[in-house]
Amino acid sequence: MSGFQGDRRKQALLLIAERTALRAGVTLTQIRRHVYSVLLDADAPLGAYDIVKTLDGVGAVAPVTAYxxxxxxxELGLIHKIRSTAKYVALTSGPSDLPVAFVVCRECGTTEQIPLDLDPTRLLASAEAHGYGNLDPTIEITGFCQNHQT
Incomplete structure (x- = not known):
């Protein structure tokens, strides 16, 4: 997030994160706030080791700290792990129970969060009927971004 509007949006999301953590009875520690801030600033999803590299001077520089x-x-619903790439992205809409969809480029890994205008209730009910629980209604769609279409 860059520029004045980006700075204002980032500050608003950091405030939402503080309130979300407080409601959950969790402290948004300096390291957690830093990691969230790094993800908000990132132009692309980041891996845990990318985040570890940013921890120098903030706290323990160890993979376990980042994880x-x-x-x-x-758990607070502030970020999402893109399963297909094992990288993390900040949710641009703040925490929500609504389903989220991500489009991931198979070539460069560019990832975009897109609105999901469907009710996943039937899909989740079907998965539960097949014996699945602890469901995550996030959808990941892979393809090629405009720069990598042939």
């Missing part, structure tokens, strides 16, 4: 922060932020 703990990422897990907490995920």
């Amino acid at each position: 703990r922060a990422l897990n907490c932020l995920q």
Whole structure:
């Protein structure tokens, strides 16, 4: 997020993150806030080791530190792990129980969050009827971005 509007949006999302953590009884530690801020600033999804590289001067520079922060932020609904690339992205709409869709370029990994205008209730009910639980209604669609279409 860059520019004045980006800075205002980032500050608003950081404030939402603070409130979300408080409601959940969790502290948004300096490291968690830093990791969330790094993801908000990122132009593309980041891997855990990319995040570890940013921790110097903030806290313990160890992969486990980054993973703990990422897990907490995920549980709070502030970030999402793109399963197909094992990278993380900040949710641009803040925490929500609504389903989210991501489009991921198979060539460069560019990822965009897109609105999902469907009710996943029937799909989730069908998955539960087949014996699945603890469902994540996030949808990932892979393809080729405009720069990598042949």
